[in-house]
Amino acid sequence: MNIPKSSFPRIIIIGGGFAGIALAKKLSKQEVQVVLLDKHNYHTFQPLLYQVSTGGLEPDSIAYPIRKVLGDFPNFFFRLADVSEINTEKNKVISNIGELKYDYLVVASGSKTNYFGNTSIEANSMEMKTVPQSLNLRSLILENFEEALLTSDLNERIALMNFVIVGAGPTGVELAGALAEIKKGILPKDYPDLDTRLAQINLIQSGDKILKEMSPQASQKAEDFLEKLGVHVWKNVRVTGYDGKTVTTNSELTFDAATVVWAAGVKGAAIKGLDSDQFVSRGNRIMVNEFNQVKGLNNVFAVGDVAQMETESTPHGHPMMAQPAIQQGRLLGDNLLRMLENKPMKPFVYNDKGSMATVGRNKAVVDLPNFKFQGVFAWFVWMFVHLFFLIGFRNRMVVFINWVYNYIRFDREARLIIRPYKKNIKP
Amino acid sequence: MNIPKSSFPRIIIIGGGFAGIALAKKLSKQEVQVVLLDKHNYHTFQPLLYQVSTGGLEPDSIAYPIRKVLGDFPNFFFRLADVSEINTEKNKVISNIGELKYDYLVVASGSKTNYFGNTSIEANSMEMKTVPQSLNLRSLILENFEEALLTSDLNERIALMNFVIVGAGPTGVELAGALAEIKKGILPKDYPDLDTRLAQINLIQSGDKILKEMSPQASQKAEDFLEKLGVHVWKNVRVTGYDGKTVTTNSELTFDAATVVWAAGVKGAAIKGLDSDQFVSRGNRIMVNEFNQVKGLNNVFAVGDVAQMETESTPHGHPMMAQPAIQQGRLLGDNLLRMLENKPMKPFVYNDKGSMATVGRNKAVVDLPNFKFQGVFAWFVWMFVHLFFLIGFRNRMVVFINWVYNYIRFDREARLIIRPYKKNIKP
Numbered sequence: 001m002n003i004p005k006s007s008f009p010r011i012i013i014i015g016g017g018f019a020g021i022a023l024a025k026k027l028s029k030q031e032v033q034v035v036l037l038d039k040h041n042y043h044t045f046q047p048l049l050y051q052v053s054t055g056g057l058e059p060d061s062i063a064y065p066i067r068k069v070l071g072d073f074p075n076f077f078f079r080l081a082d083v084s085e086i087n088t089e090k091n092k093v094i095s096n097i098g099e100l101k102y103d104y105l106v107v108a109s110g111s112k113t114n115y116f117g118n119t120s121i122e123a124n125s126m127e128m129k130t131v132p133q134s135l136n137l138r139s140l141i142l143e144n145f146e147e148a149l150l151t152s153d154l155n156e157r158i159a160l161m162n163f164v165i166v167g168a169g170p171t172g173v174e175l176a177g178a179l180a181e182i183k184k185g186i187l188p189k190d191y192p193d194l195d196t197r198l199a200q201i202n203l204i205q206s207g208d209k210i211l212k213e214m215s216p217q218a219s220q221k222a223e224d225f226l227e228k229l230g231v232h233v234w235k236n237v238r239v240t241g242y243d244g245k246t247v248t249t250n251s252e253l254t255f256d257a258a259t260v261v262w263a264a265g266v267k268g269a270a271i272k273g274l275d276s277d278q279f280v281s282r283g284n285r286i287m288v289n290e291f292n293q294v295k296g297l298n299n300v301f302a303v304g305d306v307a308q309m310e311t312e313s314t315p316h317g318h319p320m321m322a323q324p325a326i327q328q329g330r331l332l333g334d335n336l337l338r339m340l341e342n343k344p345m346k347p348f349v350y351n352d353k354g355s356m357a358t359v360g361r362n363k364a365v366v367d368l369p370n371f372k373f374q375g376v377f378a379w380f381v382w383m384f385v386h387l388f389f390l391i392g393f394r395n396r397m398v399v400f401i402n403w404v405y406n407y408i409r410f411d412r413e414a415r416l417i418i419r420p421y422k423k424n425i426k427p
Numbered sequence: 428m429n430i431p432k433s434s435f436p437r438i439i440i441i442g443g444g445f446a447g448i449a450l451a452k453k454l455s456k457q458e459v460q461v462v463l464l465d466k467h468n469y470h471t472f473q474p475l476l477y478q479v480s481t482g483g484l485e486p487d488s489i490a491y492p493i494r495k496v497l498g499d500f501p502n503f504f505f506r507l508a509d510v511s512e513i514n515t516e517k518n519k520v521i522s523n524i525g526e527l528k529y530d531y532l533v534v535a536s537g538s539k540t541n542y543f544g545n546t547s548i549e550a551n552s553m554e555m556k557t558v559p560q561s562l563n564l565r566s567l568i569l570e571n572f573e574e575a576l577l578t579s580d581l582n583e584r585i586a587l588m589n590f591v592i593v594g595a596g597p598t599g600v601e602l603a604g605a606l607a608e609i610k611k612g613i614l615p616k617d618y619p620d621l622d623t624r625l626a627q628i629n630l631i632q633s634g635d636k637i638l639k640e641m642s643p644q645a646s647q648k649a650e651d652f653l654e655k656l657g658v659h660v661w662k663n664v665r666v667t668g669y670d671g672k673t674v675t676t677n678s679e680l681t682f683d684a685a686t687v688v689w690a691a692g693v694k695g696a697a698i699k700g701l702d703s704d705q706f707v708s709r710g711n712r713i714m715v716n717e718f719n720q721v722k723g724l725n726n727v728f729a730v731g732d733v734a735q736m737e738t739e740s741t742p743h744g745h746p747m748m749a750q751p752a753i754q755q756g757r758l759l760g761d762n763l764l765r766m767l768e769n770k771p772m773k774p775f776v777y778n779d780k781g782s783m784a785t786v787g788r789n790k791a792v793v794d795l796p797n798f799k800f801q802g803v804f805a806w807f808v809w810m811f812v813h814l815f816f817l818i819g820f821r822n823r824m825v826v827f828i829n830w831v832y833n834y835i836r837f838d839r840e841a842r843l844i845i846r847p848y849k850k851n852i853k854p
Contacts, residue, residue: 001577002576002577002579004620040843040844041569041573041842041843041844042843042844058485058486058487058488058825059485059487059843059845060485060486060487060840060841060843060845061485063843063845064840065617065840065842065843067616067617067618067842068616068617068840068842071616071617071619072616074619077620079573079576079577080570080573080844097577098577131843131845132845132846135845142468143507146468146506146507149429149506150428150429150506150524150525152429189494189495189498189499190492190494190495190498191494192498192501193431193504392840393832394828394829394832394836394838394840395840397828397832398485398825398828398829401821401824401825401828402821402825405820405821405824409821411821413487413491413492413495413819413821413822414487415468415492415494415495416467416468416469416486416487416490416492416558417467417468417469417507418486418487418490418558418559418562419559419846
């Protein structure tokens, strides 16, 4: 990898997600050389991917070119690279575009879908962690409606219009709500010759509570909202398999469905060389101390979803969400500069600003540390916060216009099958 | 294809382009059953595809769901179908989703790229007729910049930054201008470690005039604009081949380039059953009379790019552009209704409203029937007209916001490699 030599120490950041970008911004205009590596040339605003999948937003408005974030700083380098291995003895990373030595390394590789070893689900269900995956899901949903029109077999039509979402965290809840709104607002207009009643949205949760990280009020209210929208919420049901036709569970319950979205688990995207038991905890997250420093390595750090910082208040690490990632990225930026000046680093303290989820139009739940509320106002807060954290003025404008339009017109216009998707392309 | 039987006559329209949509709209609320078939579930606003390729616009804002255009009318049916054959004796169309009988058939299948039998160019160059093709070109342009950073071979780097556009019609001119603006505005910021001077944009025209359908003033001024932007315009040069590395021409001139866009020819997309010499002219367009009726067939029509209506003033048919397509689609709608009422049909008369092309920021050329002008005002007219013809209020808003943003910031933010593209995937 031909990065020019520099008299400044070289910091390699793997991953341009929330943590990586926050860190990179902190290191701008400093006496360090920063090399950011990512598989994509854009930062993805993952909390809104479900709106891409359901035709409410275009992918370009929730993604942002990484080069543009970093472009103006002469000591910044971006490379489109897939890192396959880290050699901590020789201080180098190995990628599909070659090797590169580092003085300091920050792993910010995020998380990936966790199928808990269930190969039938992995092979046949959809996930929604990246822009291409979300576009595939959009294509599949629309293709299934088109196919439902063609079949004369009623059972097949029912399966084509049956959506099973496994996992009732924010992603599952938000996707289920959006699909319910499509059933109500779009299906009758777009497919007048389909019996809309056949469309079913099933949301399955293994525990006895949806949005389990949130307050009991938020959880209960979200469930009420979902039921009002016609979503079937199944609690205490664990999905055990999906062969592409039938979802099986730990009870007698089964679902014949052509679309199954797996939102029931994530794991850290630890990279070879740092993925042995020595380094990772349960959940494949890299164990770090309170400075996000990897156990036993002075010059290697991990931040965001991939980092597991176990403290008294967070025995399993921080939640795998945007806020801890951004805060860790920012603090590590300061700490690296302190380290270079031989000053002591500051320990990370998570400032929990609360959490929120939206179920649909005028329906959201918000837990702030001292104030919990649900409904219309929560929904506006949800939108405002998401617009605020979106990177780029243009993105904010375009998302805002789309939301206003969708709100006024009960519509989602980006329902385009840009690339047909066939599940069986997966191995 | 299970379309319900109706007491109304069934009109099948093949293609949801400008002509097909204009026709379908005219037939709404009338006593006919309309079945529209298209390979995509969206209408594509082709004149702005080059802005998708160059990161100025997102694909979703220049495409529009066909079901939404037709949704409200009970006698309208859309099917996502690829028509492979027309049987005019049995009055049926044959597609990948089955057969369907028609009372009246309208072929509005548009045009496709014409390589004039040159297989090396077809295998290795890019085209820009559909949204996926435009996204592939966007990915390739950006991937080539990323690759240019990695190579230590200067010749390879030069080839990776060399863009050859064959054909200086509106598409070629607009794409060349947009690439020149990327070279000037984006490259130095996004790729500070690339020598921007190496980026070359070559526009090749076989004749002695660019924008040959336009006035001499427009042609000359567009050429001046391109030269001001640093585009190399090669006239009287015919490209003879491209093996993926080197473009050869009918002279000694060759170009080593990793990106070659073929915009030098289109041909009608005539469909099997209507593609024999009996029906098509040179250019694979279906011969029609002044009512857009296919020669020798009373109940089969062709409109838009795929139709060749030879009149005294148009010995080779009308130009393959949006305006004739829209006008023919509208008139045919009226004529079909007249025919059903046993009234005489009205012959088509093309109302040439003029033509225009944009080269870049503040640089466009407009030919109106009685007034020709170039420059800033022409550029605003070009934008206004394109916004006006774009389908959908949301699309207009989003495109407008993007243009204002791009204008103020000298930027194009949609420079995302959503799906990597490798040319060699092509057969």
